[in-house]
Amino acid sequence: MSSLAESARVSVFVQAYNTARYVGECLESILRQESTYVREVFVIDDASTDGTSEEVARFERAGVRLVRHARNLGATATANEGYAAASGEFVIRLDSDDRLRPGFFAALVPALIETPTAGLAYSDIAVIDDRGHVSAERVLGRESGSSVKDEFFALLVENYMPAPTTVVRRTALAPLLPIPSTLSFVDWYITTGIAERWACAYVDAVLADYRVCPGSLHHTMVRDRSGEASSLDVLDRLYADGQRTTEKRRWRRRVYGSHYLTYADKYFGSRMNSDARRCYWQAVRYEPWRLLNFGVARRMAATVIGRRAYDALKAPWTARGEAPDSR
Secondary structure: OOOOOOOOOEEEEEEEOOOOOOHHHHHHHHHOOOOOOEEEEEEEEOOOOOOHHHHHHOOHHHOEEEEEOOOOOOHHHHHHHHHHHOOOOEEEEEEOOOEEOOOHHHHHHHHHHOOOOEEEEEEEEEEEOOOOOEEEOOOOOOOOOOEEEOOHHHHHHOOOOOHHHOEEEHHHHHHHOOOOOOOOOOHHHHHHHHHOOOEEEEEEEEEEEEEOOOOOHHHHHHHOOHHHHHHHHHHHHHHHOOOOHHHHHHHHHHHHHHHHHHHHHHHHHOOOHHHHHHHHHHHHHHOHHHHHOHHHHHHHHHHHHOHHHHHHHHHHHHHOOOOOOOO
């Protein structure tokens, strides 16, 4: 990788916190790309205590810049810092436990260069565990073939764009900064904000690995309910901004109902019955037909009758291998 190439257009910044075990693999996956698109790579270590900065320092000779916080500022503040410091025409934010696959930049950057109406480009991902073993090779499950289209309302219904493969155009990103400090995660705020005004380019390939580990931020945001709060915060902001109001009005019940159902199922899976019940009721309030779904109705009832009774009722189906769901 040559950071001085005339065609270099991309800034890559990596957010790191206590990921000494993974950050080297992440940086190697960036530096091994056969591409002259990358202008700069820098890592912001948010006051790690496990040797993350020392691991990153090994890559400084390869052109990786290290920014180290004296105290922990949190993911959103660190993301704002990274986006503000990035100088490229296109920007990618990576978590330090994820990794890119060969051909990442060669596939995604041209998708933006060749399509000036696209504000972001993304691809499919694989899911890996804490040891780097692939547990799911493709996760999006969408139709084959690359595309450039309006994905705003589909993205409002479901946060499906994989963060590790999303490359954003700086001019599309700028109006969204700084990211509100109330948010516990940033990617859906960025992608929905861009998709509201720009087309999205999809490249039909698996171009990154997303690591899911026990105790990850994803699980934490369910347990402390911050994921739900942030999702609703993003939706409320979008519905208040005055853009595409007629379309938004038509989609409102589906959008809010889908998100309440998503968090209801997450809480149910975490055995947070009162929160699951609250969200199931909200989902049904927005979309009453949800009660016709046997799995939804059964899980909702379980939050009322109790999990012991629910497990007992579910046992006969489970014994016959006929359980409608595995929660």
